[in-house]
Amino acid sequence: MSTSYRLSGVLGWPVGHSRSPLLHGHWLKRYGVAGAYVALPVRPEDFEQALRALPLLGFAGCNVTVPHKEAAFRLVDRVDPSAARLGAVNTIVVRPDRTLEGFNTDGEGFLRHLEASAPEWRAAGRPVLVIGAGGAARAVVGVLADAGVPEIRVANRTGARAEALAAEFGRPLMAWPWSHRAEGLAGSSLVVNTTQLGMDGWPALDLPLDAMPADGVVYDIVYTPLETPLLAAARRRGLATVDGLGMLLHQARAGFAAWFGVEPVVDEALRRAVLGEE
Numbered sequence: 001m002s003t004s005y006r007l008s009g010v011l012g013w014p015v016g017h018s019r020s021p022l023l024h025g026h027w028l029k030r031y032g033v034a035g036a037y038v039a040l041p042v043r044p045e046d047f048e049q050a051l052r053a054l055p056l057l058g059f060a061g062c063n064v065t066v067p068h069k070e071a072a073f074r075l076v077d078r079v080d081p082s083a084a085r086l087g088a089v090n091t092i093v094v095r096p097d098r099t100l101e102g103f104n105t106d107g108e109g110f111l112r113h114l115e116a117s118a119p120e121w122r123a124a125g126r127p128v129l130v131i132g133a134g135g136a137a138r139a140v141v142g143v144l145a146d147a148g149v150p151e152i153r154v155a156n157r158t159g160a161r162a163e164a165l166a167a168e169f170g171r172p173l174m175a176w177p178w179s180h181r182a183e184g185l186a187g188s189s190l191v192v193n194t195t196q197l198g199m200d201g202w203p204a205l206d207l208p209l210d211a212m213p214a215d216g217v218v219y220d221i222v223y224t225p226l227e228t229p230l231l232a233a234a235r236r237r238g239l240a241t242v243d244g245l246g247m248l249l250h251q252a253r254a255g256f257a258a259w260f261g262v263e264p265v266v267d268e269a270l271r272r273a274v275l276g277e278e
């Protein structure tokens with residue numbers, strides 16, 4: 001094997017459902033890269049050893065998924081600010097001295113997909129409503145605050161979590177009462193569902209869209225199904241919609257570029273490949 005052959009993969013438990021091998025596999029083929037990206041099922045109790053083995057096995061890096069993102073944050077040698085803010089790592093790069101550097105590309109993936117799909121959201125300079133206050137919400141509110149959104153309303157079923165998040169970030173975040181979440185749409189340029197509600201096997205998010213301005217954008221980070229009940233309702237009202245698949249595709253870019261040395265493009269062909277349609 002030539003020394004320029006590059007290896008990467010995704011560590012998770014379970015990992016069989018991950019679409020990352022399809023995604024990176026498509027890019028490897030498309031750019032003619034000599035390398036491979038594999039799914040690596042690693043039990044939580046084995047994670048540290050598996051991670052430490054990566055440089056020894058010649059891996060250029062890896063992705064990390066459920067349930068290892070917080071453990072990866074603790075175990076890597078260095079983290080960048082995106083990972084530090086979230087306390088979670090989803091992308092690891094092995095440096096030439098064999099140390100591990102951790103990143104979190106979820107926020108970047110979220111924002112790049114929004115900019116690519118509905119750039120008009122930003123022109124409005126209006127409040128944004130974020131549903132949920134878990135790990136995905138942290139990634140989303142961080143990049144929205146960086147993007148200069150003047151007011152980020154966080155509505156969460158467990159109000160104390162929204163309040164804790166708002167206290168941690170300070171302005172422009174504010175905790176919004178869950179029982180009044182629909183009113184939080186008033187005047188907004190964007191609403192983002194960061195919860196699992198609407199995913200296959202989960203109840204739909206109950207959020208009447210009547211108060212949403214006609215030029216507002218509705219973004220659901222769920223991508224199974226691609227059209228959640230929330231996005232279907234938005235489409236019926238003629239609102240711009242953004243689905244969660246693009247976030248997955250965009251968050252993968254930085255890792256691919258670092259491991260394989262090519263800046264990849266997110267487009268319709270990649271989307272089809274990841275959906276298993278090619």
Ligand code: ATR
Binds near residue numbers: 134156194197
């Ligand atoms: P993730 O890291 O994927 O965001 P998480 O930290 O478990 O996962 O957060 C899940 C989010 O979905 C939370 O905001 C959660 O609300 P609570 O903090 O009240 O648990 C939200 N969520 C999950 N199930 C929900 C439900 N049935 N109704 C409303 N919100 C729900």
